[in-house]
Amino acid sequence: MSVIGARERRVEDRPLLIGAGVFVADLNRADQIHMRVVRSPLAFGRLLEIDIEDAAAQPGVVAIWTAADLGDLGPIDFRMTRIEGMEPYRQWCLARDYVRYVGDPVAVVFAETAQRAEDAAELVFCDIDEQDPHLDARAEPVAFAPDVSPELMSEPAVLQKAVGDVDAAFGQAAHEVAIEVRVGRHTGVPLETRGALAVPGEGGTVTMYGAAKVPHYNRGQIARMLGLPLDAVQLSEGHVGGGFGIRGELYPEDVLVCRAALAFGRPVKWIEDRREHLIAANHSRDQAYRLRAAVDPEGRVLGLDAQFFTDQGAYVRTHGATVSDLSAALLPGPYLIPAYRVRGHVRLTNKTPAGTYRAPGRYESTFARERLMDAIAARLGLDRAEVRQRNLVPESQMPFRRGLDALGTDVVYDSGRFHDLLERLCAHVSWDDLQERLAGRRKAGERVGVGLGYFVEKSGLGPDDLVRISVLPENGIRIVTGAASIGQGIETAMAQICADTLGTGLNGIDVVHGQTALIEKGMGAFATRATVMTGSATKMAADALIERALDVAATLLQAERASLSYADGTVHHAASERTLTLSEIAAAWDGGLGAEATFVSDHMTYPYGIHLAQVRVDPATCGVEIERFVVAYDIGRAVNPTLVEGQIVGAAAQGIGGALYEEFVYDEAGQPLAASFADYLMPTAQEVPAIETIVREDAPSPINPLGVKGAGEAGINAVGAAIASAVDDALERPGLVRQLPVTPQRLHAWLQE
Amino acid sequence: MSDRHDITLRVNGATHHVNVEPRYSLADTLRDACGLTGTHLGCEHGVCGACTVLIDGRATRSCLVFAVQVEGSEIETVEGLAEPDGTLHPLQQAFWEHHGLQCGFCTPGFLMLALGALRENPDMDDEELRDLIASNLCRCTGYQNILTAVRAAADMMRAKAQPAPNP
Numbered sequence: 039m040s041v042i043g044a045r046e047r048r049v050e051d052r053p054l055l056i057g058a059g060v061f062v063a064d065l066n067r068a069d070q071i072h073m074r075v076v077r078s079p080l081a082f083g084r085l086l087e088i089d090i091e092d093a094a095a096q097p098g099v100v101a102i103w104t105a106a107d108l109g110d111l112g113p114i115d116f117r118m119t120r121i122e123g124m125e126p127y128r129q130w131c132l133a134r135d136y137v138r139y140v141g142d143p144v145a146v147v148f149a150e151t152a153q154r155a156e157d158a159a160e161l162v163f164c165d166i167d168e169q170d171p172h173l174d175a176r177a178e179p180v181a182f183a184p185d186v187s188p189e190l191m192s193e194p195a196v197l198q199k200a201v202g203d204v205d206a207a208f209g210q211a212a213h214e215v216a217i218e219v220r221v222g223r224h225t226g227v228p229l230e231t232r233g234a235l236a237v238p239g240e241g242g243t244v245t246m247y248g249a250a251k252v253p254h255y256n257r258g259q260i261a262r263m264l265g266l267p268l269d270a271v272q273l274s275e276g277h278v279g280g281g282f283g284i285r286g287e288l289y290p291e292d293v294l295v296c297r298a299a300l301a302f303g304r305p306v307k308w309i310e311d312r313r314e315h316l317i318a319a320n321h322s323r324d325q326a327y328r329l330r331a332a333v334d335p336e337g338r339v340l341g342l343d344a345q346f347f348t349d350q351g352a353y354v355r356t357h358g359a360t361v362s363d364l365s366a367a368l369l370p371g372p373y374l375i376p377a378y379r380v381r382g383h384v385r386l387t388n389k390t391p392a393g394t395y396r397a398p399g400r401y402e403s404t405f406a407r408e409r410l411m412d413a414i415a416a417r418l419g420l421d422r423a424e425v426r427q428r429n430l431v432p433e434s435q436m437p438f439r440r441g442l443d444a445l446g447t448d449v450v451y452d453s454g455r456f457h458d459l460l461e462r463l464c465a466h467v468s469w470d471d472l473q474e475r476l477a478g479r480r481k482a483g484e485r486v487g488v489g490l491g492y493f494v495e496k497s498g499l500g501p502d503d504l505v506r507i508s509v510l511p512e513n514g515i516r517i518v519t520g521a522a523s524i525g526q527g528i529e530t531a532m533a534q535i536c537a538d539t540l541g542t543g544l545n546g547i548d549v550v551h552g553q554t555a556l557i558e559k560g561m562g563a564f565a566t567r568a569t570v571m572t573g574s575a576t577k578m579a580a581d582a583l584i585e586r587a588l589d590v591a592a593t594l595l596q597a598e599r600a601s602l603s604y605a606d607g608t609v610h611h612a613a614s615e616r617t618l619t620l621s622e623i624a625a626a627w628d629g630g631l632g633a634e635a636t637f638v639s640d641h642m643t644y645p646y647g648i649h650l651a652q653v654r655v656d657p658a659t660c661g662v663e664i665e666r667f668v669v670a671y672d673i674g675r676a677v678n679p680t681l682v683e684g685q686i687v688g689a690a691a692q693g694i695g696g697a698l699y700e701e702f703v704y705d706e707a708g709q710p711l712a713a714s715f716a717d718y719l720m721p722t723a724q725e726v727p728a729i730e731t732i733v734r735e736d737a738p739s740p741i742n743p744l745g746v747k748g749a750g751e752a753g754i755n756a757v758g759a760a761i762a763s764a765v766d767d768a769l770e771r772p773g774l775v776r777q778l779p780v781t782p783q784r785l786h787a788w789l790q791e
Numbered sequence: 792m793s794d795r796h797d798i799t800l801r802v803n804g805a806t807h808h809v810n811v812e813p814r815y816s817l818a819d820t821l822r823d824a825c826g827l828t829g830t831h832l833g834c835e836h837g838v839c840g841a842c843t844v845l846i847d848g849r850a851t852r853s854c855l856v857f858a859v860q861v862e863g864s865e866i867e868t869v870e871g872l873a874e875p876d877g878t879l880h881p882l883q884q885a886f887w888e889h890h891g892l893q894c895g896f897c898t899p900g901f902l903m904l905a906l907g908a909l910r911e912n913p914d915m916d917d918e919e920l921r922d923l924i925a926s927n928l929c930r931c932t933g934y935q936n937i938l939t940a941v942r943a944a945a946d947m948m949r950a951k952a953q954p955a956p957n958p
Binding site (some may be wrong): 050052057058278279475525 | 814836
């Protein structure tokens with residue numbers, strides 16, 4: 039039986055269930071000291087002086103650093119989507135000249151205990167000449183650091199992409215439909231805050247525990263920033279309490295703990311508290327869109343003219359222009375839209391810097407595009423499913439070349455049956471009957487409605503992934519990969535792919551990840567890449583292992599290679615009826631049995647799906663209750679359907695948070711008003727309905743050996759779009775919802791218009 | 792802040808003599824002084840529930856309790872849930888069977904929350920369970936599989952507690 043596709047229980051669960059997980063805060067080393075970050079209390083101002091005298095005199099304080107103590111330590115560089123001219127907007131490890139957001143690190147205190155460090159940090163006094171903060175990314179850009187570089191404005195980049203003749207499309211159009219919409223500022227908020235433990239080793243080396251997401255990349259950056267050879271820095275990943283895009287990027291604190299461990303010759307531990315996390319770790323979303331569509335008499339979009347603004351916060355962090363790039367490239371989504379032009383403004387404000395969050399640039403652009411499709415449907419009097427059906431890319435045009443690039447790769451939808459999935463979803467919910475039933479309930483006085491959002495995801499970002507598989511003589515298989523685990527179940531998925539190829543069971547397959555000391559390269563886990571990239575490399579390495587086993591067995595058995603066959607973990611020599619298991623071969627052969635493979639991919643793979651929301655609005659409170667939520671998604675091939683569904687349902691819950699509850703609000707002075715879980719409202723089991731999933735395997739990917747596409751971001755992509763559509767429908771006011779989250783206050787205000 | 796206290800804590804049936812400042816939370820003390828790091832801190836302000844433990848049988852946020860307050864109480868943490876031979880508790884087994892965890896950071900809190908509640912009322916209906924599970928935050932699962940797991944565990948625990956029906 040195929041192990042791929044089986045609903046195996048996860049191999050990684052046992053330690054997590056019995057309290058034996060090893061998260062970074064669980065690690066301690068003898069003689070360790072603790073770091074506490076002193077953060078700016080103001081949103082914007084000239085940093086005049088930092089008085090550390092009282093703090094330094096506190097018992098247990100080892101040292102206090104400000105920017106002046108960091109010598110020539112450079113800023114944090116871009117990991118992705120570097121655009122010429124963005125370099126001056128990078129963040130220093132500790133603020134110099136200016137503080138640019140509440141939470142900007144200005145000093146670090148090192149002390150014998152975490153409590154002492156925190157006590158002393160409260161005594162560090164920052165003399166800041168406060169200036170008016172810039173808080174609206176849509177407003178005219180202002181000077182980034184007025185006294186230091188007056189010419190540097192708060193617009194680091196403008197992205198432009200275009201395909202087809204947009205002006206001609208508007209010339210031919212029967213209708214012109216325009217909307218302006220916004221997505222609020224929210225982010226991943228993993229349950230485990232960030233943290234790190236840097237341990238100095240022999241000869242000026244350092245190992246940092248608490249790595250996540252991209253350990254190999256971060257290792258290289260830390261080594262470069264500290265002026266160390268690569269071999270002097272190792273990163274080690276333990277259990278990681280959720281990623282979602284924000285965790286594991288290189289932050290100032292990672293560099294500072296490593297530098298301090300080397301400077302003091304003692305282990306240095308830093309664990310972030312929740313308030314810090316909410317003001318210091320990457321925010322995301324926060325985009326405003328202006329869309330204008332040229333539409334033919336049947337509702338087909340001939341051209342799309344788009345402009346958007348991304349509020350990137352105070353600095354440009356590791357993601358560079360990634361969010362804006364993905365927004366611009368994937369805004370047209372599943373629709374043909376032959377002519378398209380977009381200008382994406384990357385703007386800075388005095389808020390926490392922003393990066394990626396699960397489905398970056400797609401949650402936002404899907405919301406905007408699907409609001410537009412609803413607006414077109416309303417203008418032309420078309421059914422909302424019908425207008426989408428008329429615009430979808432037909433199967434006959436697959437692979438579909440958009441004529442744009444995303445993350446430096448051409449956007450080519452590798453496979454897809456877009457119409458088929460829409461038909462299946464409509465059949466599943468009986469779309470026409472459902473609308474009728476809801477209309478009946480509305481007539482009876484209820485405010486109920488249904489909405490749709492269609493999306494194209496992307497997954498499997500290259501360029502490559504290396505996997506090594508070795509067979510242990512004592513009967514086990516070890517997979518070593520440079521991928522990372524952020525709780526998504528990568529060990530189980532890789533073990534299943536390996537077991538499927540080798541014809542063995544899952545037992546005894548050990549998956550090692552996130553250890554820079556054990557494998558020289560690795561891309562980590564982001565952009566829903568692991569199952570596609572690492573999974574394909576695992577498949578290829580397992581295939582190579584079988585070939586290697588046959589080679590070695592031929593020598594061991596003194597038989598013709600061609601006379602041997604392999605099945606279920608064993609090499610057979612039919613003529614002599616002799617067999618050798620993989621572990622027997624490994625034990626008998628000097629040097630053991632192992633193989634490796636690298637999977638290379640120039641193109642991402644593009645899964646797709648539809649979200650459907652049915653909501654009820656309470657007219658008294660303007661609260662929105664989700665009665666039903668369906669996700670239809672074509673994943674190409676599911677390695678483990680239970681894990682795929684788990685990813686979809688979990689992501690949908692996060693999407694509901696961003697659609698209805700979660701928002702980083704700032705006051706006029708730039709003070710964050712959502713810096714605790716009492717104010718930043720994440721959904722609980724009461725707010726998340728049972729999510730129905732329809733996982734299809736109708737369009738396997740032709741560009742990897744498994745046919746897989748990723749699962750990580752499918753559940754979140756169109757949640758905002760679908761809920762907005764459903765709220766409009768419930769209130770019989772097309773276009774009412776133009777901003778997320780749809781909070782009761784906002785909905786109440788719209789209803790007064 | 793220099794005054795420290797010698798206190799004795801009873802955790803999972805074992806005795807721990809620890810020396811703490813009065814301001815140390817029970818969570819910090821369990822983790823740092825008792826070495827029981829299965830209790831996790833997700834917010835330290837009593838919202839997320841990752842640090843939930845049982846104090847004299849009642850599910851409690853251990854980040855909102857000082858260690859010096861619970862001398863003489865019986866404390867239970869996730870480390871005490873499985874059998875000494877490693878056999879998983881029905882709640883742990885059900886979380887595994889029903890994919891009730893992803894990153895696993897919030898899991899100990901949910902397990903202890905459910906354990907305390909099911910001991911008090913083994914017959915919780917689905918609505919009561921949802922209400923209970925809404926006490927804690929999970930950022931990975933969307934709660935669906937946690938609800939399924941706790942339902943399954945509750946049924947299993949009730950079946951175990953009752954004598955087999957007469958043939």
